[in-house]
Amino acid sequence: MSLFEVENLTYYYPETEQPALHNVNITIEEGEFLLIVGGSGSGKSSLARALTGLIPDFYGGRIGGTVFYKKRDIRSISRRDLAGEVGIVFQDPEKQLVMTGVEAEVAFGLENMGLPQAEMFRRVAEVMSFLGLTPLKTEFTTTLSGGQKQKLALGSVLAMQPRALILDEPTSQLDPAAAEEFFNLIKRLNEEMNMTVVLVEQRLDRCFHLADRVMVMENGEIVRDGPPGETAAWQVKNGLPFVPPVATLFARTGSPDVPLTVKKGRRLLKKKLRNGDKEMTVALDQQEQVMSPSGGKPVVEVKDLWFAYPNGREALRGINLSVNTGEFLAVLGENAAGKTTLLKHLAGLLKPNRGKVTIMGRDTRQATPRQMARTVGYLSQNPNDYLFQDTVAEELRFTLANLELPDEGRVDRLLEKLDLTRHRQANPRDLSSGERQRVVLASVMVAGPRLLVLDEPTRGLDYGLKARLGSLLREIAKDGTTVIVVTHDVEFAAEYACRVVMLFDGRVACDGLKHAALGSSMFYAPQISRLFRDIDSSVLTFREALNKMRLSPY
């Protein structure tokens, strides 16, 4: 039985001429797990909102066509009834929690539905128990970790007992472990409770295989709709990147079977790789050789760095680190491992309790953040923290003026380099997320820093934007600027960095070239590396895997 039927749906947001959805026709069966993929602005989130009635009920705008839920026009169903049938979890947990306490948050939707006390209590108890939230019931929502917050957001929707669950990039703010846990929960809900799931996601390596059906969107239209394997093969053939690396790899090598998981990929690989023995190793990624500076004066020197926050929590414990000119370093680790704290020390925003941090020979204890600004470019997690000028060009000039630096064509050159020239006079807040990030990057790069530090720059970016950012950072490193990136994105680190540092509980757990650091890791290895474990440990990046596969005739 079909739960949703979308017929000829076309939708324009208010005051726009370009449709966000164009003639969309789909049917979603009850109990189905549908994955929607596509680039930024392809209409994925708009379709998700249309399925929940938020479009046009909340957004307004112009709409054509109809969304049917259980054969009824969704617009004829009261909001209260619809909320009890279709639930939605959004991208950022911070922006969907309303109450101060955990238990009150779960009950919020139930109160809105006007349910009696006994019913609310039963549902709150059930959901908290199912999601393991009971130990947190008296906690403040602000004290929870990102993963806990997203689980709470899910719980507060599940308490309303919807038949269909719509998830709009629910793991984009989570670390790998929390994302894995979240997807496992969704899988349980789908398989054990027959809940219909519509998932919009960018982290495809962890969820592609869970779906019954994958839908690819482009410019507000559905360009492909089918089983995951078939859709993956079609995407690779048509040059679309919304496929897990393992599937892309096999599809690129012309394999008729396209595996979606490491397990299936390994089985296939072992069967097909005729010479899968140890001596069959490929050359290291050329990019890595180029970008692993062999010597030179270190730009960053951290010696026995200790730091504790005023509440007594020791965030860094005896960190030693040296980073050379032009190196591209990725810092990985779980939440609260000390990654951001380390980054803030490198930027001179925090001063060591003990030990020493020197940037280009300057002790950060002796320098104000303003003095550091000429040497260090710092990008925090949220690009919106930077943008307040009326135009993109003014954002760049603002930095120059503060640092008393002459323009001398810097603004033009940088806008050109970051492909922002056409947005020169645009308000930065009107740009897309990828463009906003490039504007922020330009506004710190304009000062010509020798060290660029970025905190979680791939958050919320699709595959295409991530690739573009990675290439850009590589280029910046190649030009002699040292790049240090804090990230949860193992695939990004493996593909673009040359060296990896892993932090655990404020200490360096591992520091080395990416092959040594990630190739030997169990949980921080990228999908490609997991695919080749015990087959060829030198394979880490997509390019290396492709070379290996091509070198090994089927």
Next chain:
Amino acid sequence: MLQKFFYQGKGLFLQSLHPAASITFIAVLLVLAVIFTHPFYLIGILMVTLLALWAADGLAAWEGYLKVALWMVVLVMAINPLVNHNGNTVLWQGPCLPLFGQIIITMEAVSYGAAMGVRLLDMVSVFCLFNLIVHPDRFFSLFSMFARKSALVVSLATRLFPVMFAAMQNIREAQQLRGVDFSKGTLRERAVKNASLFNILLVSSLEDSLQVAEAMHARAFGSGPRSRYRRDIFRPRDGICLAGSIFSLGVSVYSLARGLGTYTYFPELSGLFSGSLSLLALAAVLGGLSLPALLSWGCNRCHYLKLKI
């Protein structure tokens, strides 16, 4: 660092009270601090509040509040004798100053200033106690019985306050590393720099608020009359504490009606106690208000008592 000043779930007896009992207790303390002028009553209320703070493991937090409040208390105590020339017992006569006129320090004005200082201390301590023993959601839940929408707005604002505080810090850091020095420049220049911080925060908050509104909309907010989720259970301990607070309030009203809780400062200080009844009334008021702290102490020592109430 600021966490110790606010509610932290520690599983304490006072935190386990039904909000009706804990809020009544706090409200009675506050009302009595306002209506009594007698120094012994004001000091007594301070003692009872400190006892409750001790039971709530909040003396360290109270010291923090004290660091701020003490300045105000000293200011009240110092300014009152300077501007209040009432009273017959002159301690010191000084020169004539502009605005103040001739400086005349009287014993009565000093005593009145001291009593007002203690009253201020009472209020700050009660506020501290409120922050430590009443969970905001439970408070808003009770409050929402009377004003649902207002309670929700306050709850939302309470949740967003630390989030915005952190966002402000992030914006400041980002600006600092683009060369902005917030400590340099004229007052106007510094004001402009700080205004840009608020500008970014405001624009970002407006964008974020749309997302919060969307999430609320998706969870049927505003779709019709709401019900109220109650998670609190009314236990014997709540009844005892509530009864103690109401009893104290009743005795206080009786004392005031009989003139026992008031004290005359001007033109001359009256006697501190008019008889044994006034002492008895004071003991009764403080006794009723001490019940929550005493029960907390008892429950920590006697498992049987804890099980029974």
